[in-house]
Amino acid sequence: MGNTQLSKLTPVLLQSYVNDLVEDGLASGTIKKLNNILKSALDHAVNMELLPSNPIVKVQLPKITKKEMKVWQMEEMNQFLQVAIKHRFYPAFHLALTTGMRRGEILGLRWKDVDLEKGILYVHQTLSGDGKYFLNGAKTEAGVRSIKLANESILILKKQKRLLAKEKLACGRAYSDYDLVVCTSIGTPVNPNNLKKTYHKLIKEAAVPLIRFHDLRHTHATLLLSQGVHVKVISERLGHSNIKTTMDIYSHILPNMQEDAANKIDILLTNTK
Incomplete structure (x- = not known):
């Protein structure tokens, strides 16, 4: 919205911005933080009499819930x-x-x-x-x-x-x-x-x-995790700030990987007998 004049900021435009953030996959908590920053800035604009009212107060934010991740096989x-x-x-x-x-x-x-x-x-x-x-x-x-x-x-x-x-x-x-x-x-x-x-x-x-x-x-x-690719490599490909972020996002896959690891240990032990 950097190119939009202050006087042309409307609830519809700001709602569209929030909807785009949701579509881009940002967490609802992150969107709320961005909304708070904008609200603070626009509140100041109202105090300086640059705006008659704050248009962002009418924007509906997504509920802060952890969405179930949907992926393709x-x-x-x-x-x-x-x-x-x-x-x-x-x-x-x-x-x-x-x-x-x-x-x-x-x-x-x-x-x-x-x-x-x-x-x-x-x-x-x-x-x-x-x-x-x-x-x-x-x-x-x-x-x-x-x-x-x-x-x-x-x-x-x-x-x-x-x-x-x-x-x-x-x-x-x-x-x-x-x-x-x-x-x-x-x-x-x-x-x-x-x-x-x-x-x-x-x-x-x-x-x-x-x-x-x-x-x-x-x-x-x-898909990379299911193929046994190391989490650090995946974290680097995705551009996460640290490996913990990747682990937190894809923690639901790790139990299956643990089971696979245990099965491989069984195979190794069997082959040594």
Whole structure:
């Protein structure tokens, strides 16, 4: 909302902002803290007679409850990708599921931050929730990170780069070159709401359970955990500030991993007899 004039802040606009935070997967407690900061700032604006009243007092916040995490199983993920592969935004969905990147990180990713030879991408820029401006860095300091790409991801990105080169050539001067990996046919940033609409449409077509776009990030993490990937590696891929954050979020998966560990110990002991 940084580009919005103070006098044009309305309850509808602020409610839309809160709704976007919910869609982005922020915890209800975090949203409440952000709301308190805004309320304090706007209260001061009222005291300075810059506003007749505080528009944020009419905004409804999400209830502070711990949501049950919804993720796809491997079969559901592959089913969705098979349907989504025909769509322009396929690279965005693929990256969400194979790297755990946030929506804004994917839509802000530039080619200069992708090393296809080494198979590594770097998160250095994000697109705002309304799709109107870019932010340097990431959600947290740890969010500025490097992520190793799967071979399939490298192939998809190479194909995407060829497609965008053709579109840029066809558009000529009409092309707006933001150096984006995921963009419109004229090079401009993809509106997050348009990505969301496409995502929901493809979910129905693929006949898989409805989960938020942010839950693709959770799907990535839970699938890696189920494959025995170390939690520290997953924490680094997700850009968490510390491993404890990752452990707290995905603690529901750990009991199954404990059982698997116990079974492997039994196998080892059996083989030594």
